Amino acid sequence: MPIFDYECKNCGKVYEELLISSSTPDSEIECPECGQHQSVRRISAPSIGGSGSSFSGGGGCGSSGFS
Template identity: 40%
Template sequence: MPIYGYECKKCGASFQTLVRSGEEPVCPSCGAVELEQQLSLIATPARGGESDAPACSNAGAGPACAACPGASMFG
């Protein structure tokens, strides 16, 4: 079940909501169904050499996460 971003054509509110199959989203501010779906961007992992910023904010601060270079999935 994807989460979509919408903008209400009636009141201008922007919001995100979980959309189940067969359901029509409703503006949480005014209850309108006249909505415009917004373009969403996906997150992608950082790629590159050693000069790039780390892919994870935990890099070098403790146990590595799965995205950190040299990380083991078993800790």
């Protein structure tokens, strides 16, 4: 079941809410701090590691000296 972060616009409380149904409107979410229904869902963005991973691999092959 999805857990969403909510922020209350009334008191500023940030809390996690476990939604039984994903179709539950934000207006149904009750703030545990003040009891108001003014919470908005926060988009929790996971750390995106960019698109350019920098490999610093030098070619170390071919340095074996056979004689």
